[in-house]
Amino acid sequence: MDLMKDLARTRPSTPDVDPERMERDLARIVSLPRSSHHREWTGAPSFRRLVPFVVAALVMALAIVVVPSDRPEELATTPVRWQVVTRKTELMVVGDAANPYVLRYSFVTDRWLSRDGQTTVRQGGGGVAPFSDADIVKWEAAGKPGRARQVGGNHDVRIGPVAAAVTKTHDADFAISGDDRIRFDALRELPTDQIPLWNALSAMISGFDRLPQNEDRYRLALLAMDVLAMNTTPEQQLAAWRVLGGLFIRNMEKITLPNGREGLSGVVPTPKRFQFTNVETQLIVDPKTYEPLMIKDVITAPQHGLAAGTAISSTEFLSLGPATGEPHIPDGVVVNGEVESPIMER
């Protein structure tokens, strides 16, 4: 009897490798500081030969078909200005806590970036209104108030239009919305490979290694989306796309937005949110161009009369690209004048 061969049959069943968990752990591990007394491991040459396959496997794990970016060639050079137009929405629960209704705050922001500073234009036409027909009924039943109390908060929400506003700063280090920002003209210095980029972005988030796991993942994901939204190179965008892939907690799904644009949607956990529980963040990217299409915080369980799957906040990227000329300032709006907020002290 071949004892050792028979013994092999007693081996417990081997667990399946979860590729997502594996890649997520790897990305987390290599973002950790190493011992200060390390030397670079040279390893077996056979492993080095595997690197291209490793990259390919990673891409497959992300279920992404990697194609050259279809973005215009002009992105490859540093433009004088970069313009990002987004529509932001946010739902707010107001009124009687026992019978609340939901308001929707919506506005379009036009961001102009250059090495000399940035101009942010909150366009007119935005405002706060009841979210659904049922919310209109409740608001009307409450006497159509001009302001309503936040449920669970210390502020009121003003209902109605919100005026346009323009803020202009001369800080040149603004382009990415991390804690530690990066200069507009230094964006091209960001790494072009996934793991170095992961490390660079992690380093921009203060206290990254001490954040709760969900929060570090969420903030890193938003930074990666910023890289996709900026005037970065196709290589940097691909690296950012792969960073995102390492953060997603579920396989990506193909999504068609109401405007007809198609993208892949990945999910990251969302840190604790005011007024809502069971929230996850969907990040939707055009896989052909790596352009960010939308960031949505979605509830996964019904609450406040909202169905599961409702986006409680969203940022839709309406356009982004190099810009010529000066930022357009709406008529009658004073640059760096009052910025009206619908959230008011009670």
Next chain:
Amino acid sequence: MEDFCAVYRECYPRVLAYVASHAGKQLAEDITSETFTIAWRKLGQMPSNALPWLLGIARNLVREAHRQARHDELVDSPADDDFAVVELREALHSLSAADQEVLTLIAWHGLTSAEAAQVLGCSTATFFVRLHRARRRLRSALSTPAFERAR
């Protein structure tokens, strides 16, 4: 770093299998993750054949897990097997932990004697002696009725 990533992806399934077989599936991913976290911090010490070194780290973590948890939290119930396998498994479990470890490093995890010796931190010659004795004790256990082994 690229080398570490390549090692990670190549060795991950075998480290996971090793941990699962000794600490159960529930803890396997967490301990495997911790194994590679330690490996990353000690990257300068990683040998070119990294698997035995990684299993040595995992082995220490599994021992630590055993110290902190009840046994039934660590070991998954085996699936139903044929009688011969059940007998062999029972015979294996009747051996000392040291004998079980020597045998399973070879039979379950496919290591060479030199690699298994590295995991256990002994010389290859010493490992051969231990393996020989463990095999002899396993054969003896197999020829002993189960109710006798249980005494």
